[in-house]
Structures are given as structure tokens and as C-alpha cells.
Amino acid sequence: MAQTSSLLISLKKSLKAHGYTYADVGKHIGLTQASIKRLFSEENISLQRLDQICQMMDLEISDLVHLMAEQQAQLQQLSVEQEQELSDDLGLLLIALCVLNKWTMDEIIDHYKLESHYCILKLARLDKLKIIELLPGNRIKLLVAANFGWRENGPIQAFFQRTIGQEFFNSRFNQDEESLLVLNGMLASTSNSEFQRKLKRIAQEFEVLNHEDSSLPLSQRFGVTVVLAIRSWRYGLSQHLFKPN
Template sequence: MNDLSSSVVQSDACVSGDEHQQRENLFTLLKQALKARGFTYARLAAEMNMSELSIKRLFKEKDCKMSRLLEICSIIGISIDELIQMQQRFSQIPEFLPESVEAALAKDKKLFLILILLVSQVDIPTVGSLMEMDQARLYLHLRELEKLGIIELRSGSGFRFLVSLPIRWRMGGKLAGLIKGINKRYIAHCLDHEKDPEYAFTTASRLMSKSSVLQIQNNLHRIREEFDYLSSQDQMFYKVEELQLHKLVFGMGPFPLDVILAED
């Protein structure tokens, strides 16, 4: 068991406020995993040779004995490390990559997109399929990410990140032009598919007070948090073939007509 697991899952009765919240989050995710996999408390109890009442008490009291958690995870088909890493991602603050790394990524759009897919928890075989790359070409790009110190390749199609997640991009840095171009093309794509039920697009301009603007912006931040939260759950609890890559883009701020009217 790695250090992450041992630091989060403890059997002591007394825990700090942060540890209590970690347990709350961990068992919330575990209950969601059970539901996604079609497990009731009664079914889980039968698999564990326990009474349904005991299982309900376990989840109510959030009994964090490692042996029990390992058994539950094994039964429903996920690893304890995956569960804990998912829980940890929710509280992490995005960090920048070194500017030299951003500069290297800016020179190769395909390399940047492969990194975006990996950060989005897309597995390597699916990345190859989405990018329409054969195994040899994809491996060369993955080796470039490894040389940049972003990932470490493992046997088979495995890898691990060597940088903290999530990643924050410098909007005024070397990647700015590439990021702007990607988002412009995506917004144009959404406009072209505005009547398609799989897409949602809206735009508006109004005179507003600072307090109303702040309220809307706070709501947009909450939508982003929900997007991250729900996508993380889906990537853990659904099969890859049941998921489709989606992108979320929104912007709100003063409407500078001189900028809008300027020629490209």
C-alpha cells in the first residue's frame, strides 16, 4: 500500500477535521461506485458474508479499516488507490508547468493535445484512437512527454504523471496562441452544431451591476467544479466505451466593442 493510502485511511477513532472530511469524501465516492456498479447494501452484505444492517452501520459510521475497504473495492472492481487518488484530486490547487515545458508544447500541437487527453484521464490506447495514430507514432510523442518530465512510461500501456494535477496554463505564456486557436475553433464548431441536441451554446450581452456580474461568475465557477467532479466519477465508474470526450468553454466579462470590431 502506498503512502497516499496510509495517510488517508486510518483506523483511529480520533481524527482531525481534515481527516474527517477525507473520510466523508471517500465514503461518498464509495457509495457512488456501488450505485454505478448496481450494488445494493443487501447484495454487498451477501458478498461479504455480513448482515445488511452491519453494512449500513459501516457506511453510516464510515468504518475505515483498510481490510474492509480493500474487500469492498475488490468486490465492486476498483482499486483503493484509484478511489483515494480521485478523492485527492478534488482538493488540489492547479499548478503551472515550467515555462520551458510550455514553450516545448507550444511547438507541437499534437503533443499538447495528447497531454490534454492524458490529463483528462483518457487511457493511452484511446488516445491513439482519438488522435488517429498508430502505436509507433504515439509512442514517440509519449517519449517526448517523458523527456519533458511530465510523465513516466511503464510497461504495457501504463504511465504515471510526474507533475501535480490539475495543470494550470499561463494564458499569457507561450501556449497562449495555441490555446486561443483551439477554443476559437471549438466555439465555431458548437455554433455550427447549435441545433444538435448533444451541444449547448448560448450568448448574451446586457448592462449589469458589479454585484450581479459577481453572482453569475460565481455560478460559472461552480459549474466548472461540478464538471470536474462528475467527469472524474464517470471516468472511474464507467467503461471507456461508454464515455465520450466533452469540452466545456465559457467566458464572461466586459464587452470591448473596439476589440470585437478589430480586423483579424
């Protein structure tokens, strides 16, 4: 499944680079745009259809696999020590999050009203951490893979759980760009595992959309944070209502 996801991410990036849309793909292989979107979201593309889509771009499937391998060679995860350095320096972490979302140095400076020298120092540190390459003219080249992520239970995840959780949920979630779903039920282990797989698939789709929108001007994008979680838990209120004798 992980290889399939990576291959489809590479396919989507190639289609975008060639200027093709889902509608173009559908027209080429005789399916509706909605059907193409469903094939990608469900990661259910046959080799025959994959070959047809590659032919649109004058590519062989082997070319796509090679592209995927090149992308996977990029940084997928930081070490615990590197993440700790970011979480210990809020300015560095803020700028790291910006560059991971394809902000330019000018956009970072303008939005947060930072001094150029300060921003350059932080970018130089990210360069040493191999997250970016700081190019002439202070241009930023990302060195991370498309599926880059923070370490599970690592310093960055712990930092957000410790400092951001209360602020994040201090909202009525009633704006157009907000949504809060609270589900409660009784699932078998197999159903729980299936639901977790679906959550991970949604997370992958979010990363694809984030990548696709990264080329848009900053004025057309806004920060979004998604929390996906599932655990075995009964409402904490029960601990107070039903105390053991």
C-alpha cells in the same frame, strides 16, 4: 473556498473508490439524493455531515484532509516553458490532452491511427515533463492534481484562442450534446463578481464529472469543450454604427 472545493473533490473521489453513490450518502444521513447533489454542488456541507459521510468509509476527517494534501502535492500547473513546448508540438499536445482524459496508449493509437513508436516517443516526453509516469507495458500514470489547469493567459490558452476559436463557433449548436447561451445585460461590479464565482463553481463541477466518468470505457465517452467567459463588451457592431465625429 479553494480549500473547500479541494476537500469536496477528495471526498467525492473517496466515495467513488468505496463504491458509494449520492443515494447511499443520502440514505446514511437521512437526506434525499437531490439534496445531497445540491449540498455538493453548492459546497455547503457542515462539519457534522462531513463527519457522517466519512464514517461511511471508516475515515476520520483528518484522513480526508491528508488525502487532499497528497493530491495537492501533485502537479497543478506547468511552467510557461513547458506549455510552450506542448503548443509548439501539435502531436505532443494531442496526446497530452488524451492522457489528461485518462485514455490508454492503445486507445490513443486505435482512435488516431498512430504508429506505436511515435506514440511512445510522445509519452516519454510527457514523462520527462512530469505530466505522466510511463510504466512497464506502456501503462500511463497521471501525475497531475485533480484541479490541474492550464496557465491563465499562458501558451496553451493563447494557442486555443488563436487556432480553435473560429472552428469552435462554426456550429449551429442544435445537437442534443450542444448548447450556446449568449447573455447581455448591465451588472453592478458586485453582481459581476458573484456571477464570476458561479462560473468558477460550474467549472469545478465539470472537472468532478470529468473525473467520475474517466473510468468508463472510451466508447461511452465523447470529447466535450466548454467555454465560459464574461467581459465588459458592447456589440462590435456599435463601433461601425456610431462612429465619433
